[in-house]
Amino acid sequence: xxxxxxxxxxxxxxxxxxxxxxxxxxxxxxxxxxxxxxxxxxxxxxxxxxxxxxxxxxxxxxxxxxxxxxxxxxxxxxxxxxxxxxxxxxxxxxxxxxxxxxxxxxxxxxxxxxxxxxxxxxxxxxxxxxxxxxxxxxxxxxxxxxxxxxxxxxxxxxxxxxxxxxxxxxxxxxxxxxxxxxxxxxxxxxxxxxxxxxxxxxxxxxxxxxxxxxxxxxxxxxxxxxxxxxxxxxxxxxxxxxxxxxxxxxxxxxxxxxxxxxxxxxxxxxxxxxxxxxxxxxxxxxxxxxxxxxxxxxxxxxxxxxxxxxxxxxxxxxxxxxxxxxxxxxxxxxxxxxxxxxxxxxxxxxxxxxxxxxxxxxxxxxxxxxxxxx
Amino acid sequence: xxxxxxxxxxxxxxxxxxxxxxxxxxxxxxxxxxxxxxxxxxxxxxxxxxxxxxxxxxxxxxxxxxxxxxxxxxxxxxxxxxxxxxxxxxxxxxxxxxxxxxxxxxxxxxxxxxxxxxxxxxxxxxxxxxxxxxxxxxxxxxxxxxxxxxxxxxxxxxxxxxxxxxxxxxxxxxxxxxxxxxxxxxxxxxxxxxxxxxxxxxxxxxxxxxxxxxxxxxxxxxxxxxxxxxxxxxxxxxxxxxxxxxxxxxxxxxxxxxxxxxxxxxxxxxxxxxxxxxxxxxxxxxxxxxxxxxxxxxxxxxxxxxxxxxxxxxxxxxxxxxxxxxxxxxxxxxxxxxxxxxxxxxxxxxxxxxxxxxxxxxxxxxxxxxxxxx
Numbered sequence: 155x156x157x158x159x160x161x162x163x164x165x166x167x168x169x170x171x172x173x174x175x176x177x178x179x180x181x182x183x184x185x186x187x188x189x190x191x192x193x194x195x196x197x198x199x200x201x202x203x204x205x206x207x208x209x210x211x212x213x214x215x216x217x218x219x220x221x222x223x224x225x226x227x228x229x230x231x232x233x234x235x236x237x238x239x240x241x242x243x244x245x246x247x248x249x250x251x252x253x254x255x256x257x258x259x260x261x262x263x264x265x266x267x268x269x270x271x272x273x274x275x276x277x278x279x280x281x282x283x284x285x286x287x288x289x290x291x292x293x294x295x296x297x298x299x300x301x302x303x304x305x306x307x308x309x310x311x312x313x314x315x316x317x318x319x320x321x322x323x324x325x326x327x328x329x330x331x332x333x334x335x336x337x338x339x340x341x342x343x344x345x346x347x348x349x350x351x352x353x354x355x356x357x358x359x360x361x362x363x364x365x366x367x368x369x370x371x372x373x374x375x376x377x378x379x380x381x382x383x384x385x386x387x388x389x390x391x392x393x394x395x396x397x398x399x400x401x402x403x404x405x406x407x408x409x410x411x412x413x414x415x416x417x418x419x420x421x422x423x424x425x426x427x428x429x430x431x432x433x434x435x436x437x438x439x440x441x442x443x444x445x446x447x448x449x450x451x452x453x454x455x456x457x458x459x460x461x462x463x464x465x466x467x468x469x470x471x472x473x474x475x476x477x478x479x480x481x482x483x484x485x486x487x488x489x490x491x492x493x494x495x496x497x498x499x500x501x502x503x504x505x506x507x508x509x510x511x512x513x514x515x516x517x518x519x520x521x522x523x524x525x526x527x528x
Numbered sequence: 529x530x531x532x533x534x535x536x537x538x539x540x541x542x543x544x545x546x547x548x549x550x551x552x553x554x555x556x557x558x559x560x561x562x563x564x565x566x567x568x569x570x571x572x573x574x575x576x577x578x579x580x581x582x583x584x585x586x587x588x589x590x591x592x593x594x595x596x597x598x599x600x601x602x603x604x605x606x607x608x609x610x611x612x613x614x615x616x617x618x619x620x621x622x623x624x625x626x627x628x629x630x631x632x633x634x635x636x637x638x639x640x641x642x643x644x645x646x647x648x649x650x651x652x653x654x655x656x657x658x659x660x661x662x663x664x665x666x667x668x669x670x671x672x673x674x675x676x677x678x679x680x681x682x683x684x685x686x687x688x689x690x691x692x693x694x695x696x697x698x699x700x701x702x703x704x705x706x707x708x709x710x711x712x713x714x715x716x717x718x719x720x721x722x723x724x725x726x727x728x729x730x731x732x733x734x735x736x737x738x739x740x741x742x743x744x745x746x747x748x749x750x751x752x753x754x755x756x757x758x759x760x761x762x763x764x765x766x767x768x769x770x771x772x773x774x775x776x777x778x779x780x781x782x783x784x785x786x787x788x789x790x791x792x793x794x795x796x797x798x799x800x801x802x803x804x805x806x807x808x809x810x811x812x813x814x815x816x817x818x819x820x821x822x823x824x825x826x827x828x829x830x831x832x833x834x835x836x837x838x839x840x841x842x843x844x845x846x847x848x849x850x851x852x853x854x855x856x857x858x859x860x861x862x863x864x865x866x867x868x869x870x871x872x873x874x875x876x877x878x879x880x881x882x883x884x885x886x887x888x889x890x891x892x893x894x895x896x897x898x899x900x901x902x
Contacts, residue, residue: 157576157788161569165561172778176562184782185555187539188547188732190860195535202531222734223597223759226777230759258758352778358562360596360734360780382756384632385597385604401865403600404546404726406734408558409783414531486564491775 166480169512170488171302171461172330173352173359174504176412180357183415184408191405199414200405204395206417210332210355210425211347211365213339217388219395220413221362222406225329225350228362230258231386232325232346233296235366235374239263241293244285244322246270246277246308249301250491251327259296262382267292273493274304274463276456279312286322293373294323294345300331302353303491305452305463305500307335314343323370329353332363333420334432334460334504345370351409354432354460356505357416360409416505432508433459439503439513440464446520451490451498460508462501463494467524472499475523483519540854543886544862545676545835546704547726547733548878550786554731557789558782565779573788574779578769580791584706584729584799585721585739587713591762593769594787595736596780599703599724602736604632605760606670606699606720609740609748613637615667618659618696620644620651624677624865625701629670636756641666647867648678648837650830653686660696667747668697668719674705676727677865679826679837679874681709688717697744703727706737707794708806708834708878719744725783728806728834730879731790734783790879806882807833813877813887814838820894825864825872834882836875837868841898846873849897857893 168175189196200219207218221231233255237243241264245256248271259266269285271277277297286292295317299308314324323345328337334354339347345367352359366374366388374381374389381387385403393400420428436459440450447467450457466472472489476499479485488500503512542549563570574593581592595605607629611617615638619630622645633640643659645651651671660666669691673682688698697719705711708728713721719741726733740748740762748755748763755761759777767774794802810833814824821841824831840846846863850873853859862874877886 157573161573162560162563165563166567168562168564170564173562173564173781176782181559181561181782185559186536187555188542188550188726189536189539190542190544190547191733193540193860199531199535223601224777224780227597227759230757234756254758261754261756261758350778352562358780358782359565359778360783380635382608382635382637383604384628384635385601403598404724404733406598406732406780406783407547408550408555408732408786409734409780412782486567 164484166484166486167512167515168486169501169503169507169516170486171500171502172350172504174356174502175506176356176358177419177506179419180412180415183411184358186408186411188407191407192399192401196407197399200410203410203414203417206421207363207365210417210420211339212337212341213365215339215365215367217371217392217395218365219391220410221364221386222403223362224359225362227386228348228350228364229255229327231362231364231388232348233258233262234381234383234386235388236294236323236325236346236370237262237264238378241265242267242289242291244269244282244289244292244295246282246297248275248277248304248306249273249298250303251298251301255296255327274306274451275453276306276308279309282313283316286317292322294325296325298327299337300328300335300458300461302330302461303494305458305461307456307458311342318343323373330461333428335458336429339365351413351416354504355416355420357412358409360406361413432503435503435508435510435513436460436462438510439501439516442513442517446524451494460502460504463498465498472496478523479519483515483522485515485519538858540858540860541886541889542860543875543877543881543890544860545874545876546724546878548730548876549880550730550732551793551880553793554786554789557785558732560782560785562781565781566773566775570781571773574784577784577788577791580795581737581739584791584794585713586711586715587739589713589739589741591745591766591769592739593765594784595738595760596777597736598733599736601760602703602722602724602738603629603701605736605738605762606722607632607636608755608757608760609762610668610697610699610720610744611636611638612752615639616641616663616665618643618656618663618666618669620656620671620682622649622651622678622680623647623672623675625672625675625703629701648680648825649827650680650682653683656687657690660691666696668699670699672701673711674702674709674832674835676704676835677868679832679835681830681832685716692717697747704835707802709832710803713739725787725790728878729790729794731786732783734780735787806877809877809882809884809887810834810836812884813875813890816887816891820898825868834876834878837872839872846870852897853893857889857896859889859893
């Protein structure tokens with residue numbers, strides 16, 4: 155147990171599934187003087203964060219804010235606010251995060267109907283909608299837009315339109331997609347969408363941007379029982395976000411400074427330019443790895459540019475090479491989770507990590523490791 | 529909506545009920561390069577945080593860590609892990625935070641027995657124990673050590689001993705007490721104790737240090753149903769803290785750097801010296817305010833040194849003077865909550881704010897405001 159300055163010397167290039175690299179500018183923002191959570195200056199900043207998040211989510215939803223917890227707290231905030239015991243919920247499961255959504259639903263007493271696809275493949279939208287139709291009274295459909303465990307880019311555009319007019323709310327996990335690939339909460343008819351700061355927004359972990367549609371808020375207002383969570387109860391948090399500024403819990407002030415700065419950076423770059431940057435470097439990496447014998451884990455046509463999941467050439471053992479990539483080349487990439495553990499690498503090119511220089515460094519490292527071991 | 533550099537110019541002296549002032553050294557620690565949550569360097573730092581928290585809590589509990597949320601997430605982590613639907617729980621209620629504990633218990637389906645005392649007074653330990661005896665099968669007794677809404681320093685020392693051998697766990701809210709007044713988790717027989725970083729530890733808000741006794745973990749292991757919260761489920765979080773390092777959620781890396789630095793500062797000062805510093809400046813402030821006609825809200829003998837709750841002289845309206853103290857003197861103090869709203873000030877001398885210079889500034893401000901308005 156030795157924590158010294160050396161702990162922070164030569165920090166690795168973060169090209170795993172998150173956290174992604176954080177710019178000096180955002181880190182400097184974290185270090186700004188702490189203000190009180192009821193200080194009008196801080197409240198202005200928090201309002202500005204909400205406005206900027208609306209832009210990134212593609213929504214007009216008034217109730218758009220950072221949950222005071224990591225991305226999984228955002229998932230829990232979505233589920234614990236919307237789900238009541240006895241509800242039927244349909245969840246798309248093709249990786250760790252769909253599995254987690256289903257688990258949260260069960261813990262809340264819901265009857266969870268899963269629609270499964272093999273890890274690495276998308277779930278056909280028609281199957282998700284069919285499950286909703288086959289289970290009358292389904293209260294919500296939850297699906298993961300960017301499966302961090304598999305690199306799958308789940309198509310969503312047809313879901314909201316088909317659910318419109320019915321009583322099934324659409325919940326979307328955008329932890330790894332927000333800021334990396336296009337997402338349109340309002341146009342796609344999404345009722346609750348949550349994300350994390352440590353992926354394509356390039357901000358340290360600890361906050362979960364979330365947005366609730368008026369329809370979702372109405373569902374919450376008419377719950378039969380209060381949500382089992384006081385901390386994540388959006389009907390209470392709204393009292394702090396709104397004009398009453400009613401104290402609920404102390405906001406994580408300095409982290410919110412970091413998120414604000416990240417959203418300012420995003421505005422300067424432009425959302426479209428950021429998507430294009432992620433697309434360009436991700437496609438380049440995937441092409442170059444393919445040329446070196448890496449085999450995609452993710453099905454063709456649904457590969458996220460910001461998260462590349464690949465088998466190693468000739469089924470080489472991933473763990474030792476991954477650790478050497480860190481030790482000898484200073485690059486962090488991720489291993490597989492669940493059934494993909496020990497089988498794949500997950501390489502994130504997210505936020506500030508989505509650069510050609512990142513691709514160059516990964517390829518140099520990979521070439522050196524593969525050559526040395528041949 | 530104007531967030532500019534001016535937002536952070538001339539930051540106020542934070543002498544409210546939290547957040548407390550954060551040192552430059554801790555703010556600089558926040559800005560260190562982000563490491564991955566599975567990077568061995570970060571895991572060493574997290575282990576070191578756990579070890580340092582054990583010292584501050586006065587415990588040998590292996591399961592001692594910062595919850596990835598604010599102090600209220602710590603409260604929810606205690607309740608959601610220990611309480612099952614149908615349980616009887618006894619909660620001491622003499623302010624906002626006891627009220628919140630009871631509310632969380634009810635949301636989890638417990639039968640909540642409250643033991644109430646007037647706001648500003650402590651709850652006799654004998655009454656708490658009597659309520660446990662009068663309700664056979666009581667699963668836990670929850671009490672607030674330092675009521676931030678009233679400034680009450682609740683005596684606790686007799687509770688654990690009396691509960692020993694029985695089946696009632698002792699839960700203590702130490703959000704405002706940890707690091708400010710003595711607290712001995714093991715010696716006092718406390719099973720779960722949680723705090724916040726933004727009070728006497730002097731670290732930005734966003735983390736909730738918590739500790740679970742072996743008896744509490746056994747209770748959790750033998751639950752009839754899983755906790756309704758996946759995010760706060762300590763049986764899952766333990767898999768990340770333990771040697772398996774099983775991914776649960778992405779830890780809020782940079783905030784944990786800040787907590788680590790705050791705990792290093794605390795070790796350098798010494799825990800006893802920190803208590804003495806809080807005691808000395810708090811008593812001085814309370815004496816000086818008394819001499820100026822401020823009337824204590826908190827009963828004699830149970831006043832926290834780190835949080836002073838007072839009526840203004842001659843029952844002056846608190847709001848306008850509080851806003852002028854901020855505008856003209858750059859000092860943030862808090863107003864009252866609940867039944868004390870509009871009636872009192874709450875002045876925190878916590879963490880780095882517990883200095884004679886803070887007392888000097890408050891008194892200068894108060895003297896100027898009272899003189900000007902006479």
